[in-house]
Amino acid sequence: MITEYQHPLDIFMDVFTQGGTLVQQCGFCGRTHFATHNTESYYEPGELEKLREGLKQQPDKFVPQDCSWISSGQLAGRVAVWGCPCVPEKVSPYMAFIIDHRVEILDFLKQKAAAELSAAKTEIARLEGV
Ligand SMILES: [Zn+2]
Numbered sequence: 001m002i003t004e005y006q007h008p009l010d011i012f013m014d015v016f017t018q019g020g021t022l023v024q025q026c027g028f029c030g031r032t033h034f035a036t037h038n039t040e041s042y043y044e045p046g047e048l049e050k051l052r053e054g055l056k057q058q059p060d061k062f063v064p065q066d067c068s069w070i071s072s073g074q075l076a077g078r079v080a081v082w083g084c085p086c087v088p089e090k091v092s093p094y095m096a097f098i099i100d101h102r103v104e105i106l107d108f109l110k111q112k113a114a115a116e117l118s119a120a121k122t123e124i125a126r127l128e129g130v
Helices: 008-016 047-057 087-100 102-128
Strands: 019-021 023-025 032-035 062-065 070-075 078-081
Touching: 008 070, 008 087, 023 070, 023 078, 032 047, 032 070, 047 062, 078 087, 087 102
Parallel strands: 032 062
Antiparallel strands: 019 070, 023 032, 070 078
């Protein structure tokens, strides 16, 4: 629910969020994100230390997030990790496509629903005729 103005990308991420986990690799850039806010007890022994060591060794490949869960969503078969530095560049085109083509998308969804309703009615009539 939108209670105050949000950036469109924030709204997009809210709508497309499909889950959260302690560790998630971004499917768009390969960075590994890990939750660090009061999460120590949820990791397997040594797992968080390994992630922190990875961060020291490859700071461009690991992203600690000060949260309990790493939120993400699926876009075109890839996991987009919300909060990943690549999101504005990589995810914005999907949002822009939807906004730019909202009339066509709405028309498509209406026609698709009408076709499915028609097919369902035909199937019901066939079944009732048996
Ligand atoms: Zn990324």
